[in-house]
Amino acid sequence: MKDFRLIVLFAVGFAVLPWFTHSGVLLNALMMALFACLMSQSWNILGGFGGQLSFGHALFFGTGAYAQAIFQMQYGVNPWAALALAVSISSLLGGVLGWISFRYGLRGSYFALITLAFAEVFRILSLSSTITGAGVGLMLPLSESFGNMQFSGKTGFIELILCMNVIALLITLWLKNSRLGAYLQAVRDNEDAAKALGVNPLKVKFFAISISAALMGAAGCFYVQVFQYIDPNLAYGAHTSVAALVGAIVGGMGTLWGPVLGAFALELLSSLTRNFLGELPGINMVVYGSLLIAIIMFLPKGLIGLFSSMGAKSQVRGGIAVDSKLKS
Amino acid sequence: MFDAGIIYSSLLNGLTSGAVYILIALGLTLIYGVLHIINFAHGAALMLALYGVYFLKVNLGLDPYWSLLIMVPVMFVLGYALQRLVIERASHGKDENILLVTLGLSIVLENLALLFFKSDTRNIETAYTLTTVAVGPAMIALPKIIACLGAACMSLLLIGMMKFTKIGLAIRAVAKEKQGARLMGIDVEHVYAMSFGIGLACLGAAACFLLPAYYVNPSVGGGFVLVAFTVVVLGGMGSFTGAVVGGLLIGVVESLGGLFMGDSLGQVGIFMLFIIVLLIRPQGLFGAKR
Numbered sequence: 001m002k003d004f005r006l007i008v009l010f011a012v013g014f015a016v017l018p019w020f021t022h023s024g025v026l027l028n029a030l031m032m033a034l035f036a037c038l039m040s041q042s043w044n045i046l047g048g049f050g051g052q053l054s055f056g057h058a059l060f061f062g063t064g065a066y067a068q069a070i071f072q073m074q075y076g077v078n079p080w081a082a083l084a085l086a087v088s089i090s091s092l093l094g095g096v097l098g099w100i101s102f103r104y105g106l107r108g109s110y111f112a113l114i115t116l117a118f119a120e121v122f123r124i125l126s127l128s129s130t131i132t133g134a135g136v137g138l139m140l141p142l143s144e145s146f147g148n149m150q151f152s153g154k155t156g157f158i159e160l161i162l163c164m165n166v167i168a169l170l171i172t173l174w175l176k177n178s179r180l181g182a183y184l185q186a187v188r189d190n191e192d193a194a195k196a197l198g199v200n201p202l203k204v205k206f207f208a209i210s211i212s213a214a215l216m217g218a219a220g221c222f223y224v225q226v227f228q229y230i231d232p233n234l235a236y237g238a239h240t241s242v243a244a245l246v247g248a249i250v251g252g253m254g255t256l257w258g259p260v261l262g263a264f265a266l267e268l269l270s271s272l273t274r275n276f277l278g279e280l281p282g283i284n285m286v287v288y289g290s291l292l293i294a295i296i297m298f299l300p301k302g303l304i305g306l307f308s309s310m311g312a313k314s315q316v317r318g319g320i321a322v323d324s325k326l327k328s
Numbered sequence: 329m330f331d332a333g334i335i336y337s338s339l340l341n342g343l344t345s346g347a348v349y350i351l352i353a354l355g356l357t358l359i360y361g362v363l364h365i366i367n368f369a370h371g372a373a374l375m376l377a378l379y380g381v382y383f384l385k386v387n388l389g390l391d392p393y394w395s396l397l398i399m400v401p402v403m404f405v406l407g408y409a410l411q412r413l414v415i416e417r418a419s420h421g422k423d424e425n426i427l428l429v430t431l432g433l434s435i436v437l438e439n440l441a442l443l444f445f446k447s448d449t450r451n452i453e454t455a456y457t458l459t460t461v462a463v464g465p466a467m468i469a470l471p472k473i474i475a476c477l478g479a480a481c482m483s484l485l486l487i488g489m490m491k492f493t494k495i496g497l498a499i500r501a502v503a504k505e506k507q508g509a510r511l512m513g514i515d516v517e518h519v520y521a522m523s524f525g526i527g528l529a530c531l532g533a534a535a536c537f538l539l540p541a542y543y544v545n546p547s548v549g550g551g552f553v554l555v556a557f558t559v560v561v562l563g564g565m566g567s568f569t570g571a572v573v574g575g576l577l578i579g580v581v582e583s584l585g586g587l588f589m590g591d592s593l594g595q596v597g598i599f600m601l602f603i604i605v606l607l608i609r610p611q612g613l614f615g616a617k618r
Contacts (some may be wrong), residue, residue, distance in 0.1 A: 053424060054429065055368075104607045109427050113557060114606055120554060121599045128593070156358040238550070242435060249428065281447065282439030284548075290433030296425050296432070297418040 003173050003256055012272035013168045018155040033267035034161040034174045035222060039240070040247030040259035042215035043124075045284035047245065050208040052189030055112040057244045058121030059217050061123065062235030064090040064217025065224045067260070068196040069138040070131060079149035079225065088219045094213020095206060102205045107191070115173075116241075137231025140224060149225050157226050164218050171211060172256050184208055185254070189256040216244070239285060250283060250295050252302025261303050266291070338587045339580060344472040346579020347479035349539060352552055353559040353571040354486055355530030361566025362503045362523040365423055368430040369410075370556065371549025372437035373528050377403055377535035378544035379445060385452045385539075392454065392536050393474070400531035407528030411521040434549070441546035451543040471540035478537040479575075482530060487568050489526075499523055503566065555582075558602040564612030573613065580612035 014034070039061070047053050067086035070079040077085065101114050101144060126132040130161045151157055175181035183204045184195040191201050224230050234240075243266075251262025269291070271286045276285055299305055352374060359367045380399055384390040390398075410433070418429040459470040490496040501509040510516050542548075559578050563570025568602045578598060585597040605612065 010514070028555075051424075051429060100607060106610070108607065110606060110610060112368075112427060113366065113561075114603060117557075117599050117602050119556065121603075123598055124596050124599075231479075236386060245428075245431075278404075280443055282442035285435050285439035286443065289432045289439065292432035293414065293418060293436070294431055296420075296429055300420055300425070 003130040003176075005170045006257070007173065010169065011162065012125075013098060014162050015159060018158050022046070024154065026147040027158065029225070029267060029271055031154055031158050031161060032160065033227075033264050034081065034165055035219060036243060036247055036263035036267055037260050038161060038165050038168055038219045038222070038242035039216060040251065040263045041165070041172060042212050042219065043244040043249040044253060044255075045175065045215070046208050046212035047174060048248055048255070048258070049172075049181060049184050049188065050212075051204055051211070051244075052205060052218045052319065053112050054115040054250070055210075055245070056115030056117070056241050057212075057238035058236050058238065059119040059122055060090045060094055060213040060216035061114065061223070061240050061244075062119070062126070062230075062232075063093050064220030065230045065235050066132055066138070066220075067217070068221040068224045069140055069230055072140065073138060074131070078147065079145075083149070083218070083221050086221050087214050090217025090220070091210045091214035096205045097213075098209035102202050102209075105123075107137050110256075119236050119238075119241065123232050126232040126235060132232065135232065137229060137234070142228060150228075157222075161222055164215075164222065168215050171215070173188075175211075176256055180204060181208060242285070242288060250291055250302060252304030254303070255304050258304040259300050266305060289304040333465055334587070335584075336464065338583050340463060340468060341584030342580035344468060344476055344579070345583065346576040347472075347476040348480045348542075349473070349559050349578055350535070350572050351482060351534035351537060352531065352556040353575055354482060354568065355527035355534075356553075356556050357515065357560045357563070357566055357568065357571045358486070358499075358523055358530070359527040360560060362499055363426065363520060365426045365430070366557070367524075368427065368490070368553075369433035369437065369526065370430075370527075370531070371551075371553030372434040372441075372529045373403070373407070373440030373538075373549070374535060374546065374552060375441060375546060375549035376406075376437060377514065377528075377532045378440065378539055378542075378548060380489055380532075381535045381539045382450055382452060387455075389583075392452065392539050395572045396533055396536045399536055400529045401532075401613070403532030404525040404529035406525075410523035410528075411524035412517070415524070416520065418516060424574075438546055445546060447546060449543050449545040453540060454540055457540055468539055471537075473538040475534055475541060477510050479532065482533055483572050485560060486526075486530070489569070495519075495522055527586050554602075555598060558598055559614075561602060562605050562612055564614035567614040570612055570614035 013028070021027065027211065039057070042060075043054065043057050064086045067089045068082050069083035070077070071085055072079055097115070097118060101111055103260065106114055128134055132138065142150065142151050146156070149160070150242065151160075175184065183199045184207075186197070186199055187201045187204055195201055220235070223234075247263040247264070247266055248259045248266060252258025265287065269287055273287055275285055295302060334532060352370070356367060356370050358364070360368075377399055380402065381392050383396045385392060385396045385400065396552065414433065415426055415429050419425045456470045460467040461470055461473055463473075498509070498514050499522065500521050501514055502516055503511065506516055509519070512560070555578060559571060559574040561574075562577065565576030579603075580599065582595070582598055589597070
């Protein structure tokens with residue numbers, strides 16, 4: 001119940017916050033933080049709760065983004081309907097990828113590798129296919145209206161990404177407390193033991209990757225609506241996969257609030273480095289990478305581990321390593 | 329539709345780029361064989377070594393092949409130190425942490441290079457860069473021939489080291505049974521660091537053979553490393569023979585794929601092969617069934 005009340009607080013707090021400020025910088029930072037939040041929460045469902053570390057989550061992001069753009073531009077679909085379609089397509093792709101890789105028993109580093117390879121295949125294909133606009137990318141025509149999902153100010157976009165985040169949080173909360181979530185965490189901690197107790201690991205991991213991919217696809221749709229442009233490197237580039245993963249790990253894997261905390265901390269840190277060091281190429285990624293190493297080294301439970309009283313119940317990070325063996 | 333001459337030269341080209349893949353994959357497969365973990369920082373370390381060779385040539389005028397004497401020990405020390413000071417301490421005994429830390433290292437190294445060296449693509453000019461040698465009816469650049477010989481020497485050296493030296497024996501023992509090796513008095517952490525060091529030393533050598541024929545930029549590692557992963561997975565994780573056969577095979581597939589389907593689809597061909605091997609035969613061609 002406490003978590004549910006916190007989600008309501010989160011929703012109401014950020015919904016009214018834009019009415020109190022006119023600072024474009026602040027609103028933009030809030031929007032980008034919430035955007036990062038959604039990606040981290042998506043990664044967390046598969047990586048944190050499911051223990052399947054994906055290094056290629058950009059695959060779902062890019063597919064959602066391209067689907068959102070293509071449905072509107074090629075087929076004249078309303079953006080809200082396109083959003084539903086794009087999220088379903090990402091989710092379906094996640095399901096297919098999950099089905100084939102879990103079906104063949106890929107775990108640990110092998111799963112990380114195959115997600116990376118899939119993202120790379122999609123990047124190369126989208127570079128050479130005409131429907132994705134090849135290297136030029138796709139540019140969404142500007143036409144601001146609610147029906148068109150293009151808002152004149154940042155506030156509208158903040159409310160949109162906030163809605164997506166609240167849905168993601170509610171799904172995660174449900175996952176944390178539901179039977180399926182318990183199965184998923186059991187599979188993460190010890191797949192063979194879970195199997196022996198009658199859990200079907202293939203099925204629960206399949207659900208986890210489908211949900212995770214759907215949320216990541218939604219983040220892609222949001223990106224296209226805000227920036228009205230997508231190209232192969234923005235869609236399937238490694239930096240998106242890294243941002244999703246680092247946010248979840250820095251905040252605390254397998255917790256409800258960890259990814260939120262991690263994403264906001266990263267956004268704060270990257271705007272601080274921007275302010276002090278200026279706009280340097282790659283500096284953001286240096287910060288992300290160093291933070292990833294430092295957190296794993298010194299705070300393996302993530303930032304949320306620091307608030308042990310608050311996060312005590314939600315710390316379900318298992319003590320058993322992901323087995324690097326291929327097949328049981 | 330293609331005459332035999334073009335196919336022959338494309339085949340030869342494939343074999344020479346395969347040799348380069350072998351150079352990179354040898355270190356990767358050694359690290360995998362012992363630590364049972366994929367070193368995601370492998371591409372970034374290669375990029376670093378390439379910059380090392382580049383700056384030795386540009387600032388000190390050192391020939392890339394003489395740089396071998398500097399780059400191999402430097403990369404060894406770097407690898408040893410990285411394993412001892414970063415990876416070992418961050419792992420907390422979990423494989424997934426090693427995976428994430430090597431990913432973090434690759435992100436940091438690649439973007440530091442971008443920060444300091446900018447995204448310019450650089451290459452070096454040597455007296456023999458444009459020299460070509462006739463191999464049968466086709467012409468091949470001399471640096472590529474030397475890279476082939478280098479790959480052959482290094483594979484033999486590594487296989488010899490694993491078979492006949494004490495550290496090779498220790499590495500094999502730790503790879504097979506960590507706890508047992510520890511009980512026999514082997515310093516497992518030292519062996520881990522040695523393997524990581526040797527793995528990166530291979531990259532130091534690879535960089536010296538590579539640079540005369542290729543180029544360096546901050547993201548050069550990413551392109552090579554996915555191919556090297558493919559080579560290692562295809563050949564069988566931890567198998568040196570597998571890396572050699574896998575490297576040559578991938579080189580030929582890429583070259584012939586590029587000839588028949590165009591360059592970018594040739595790349596997709598490699599990744600598809602990678603995915604199919606991972607799914608259907610994850611132990612590779614020469615790997616033991618796990």
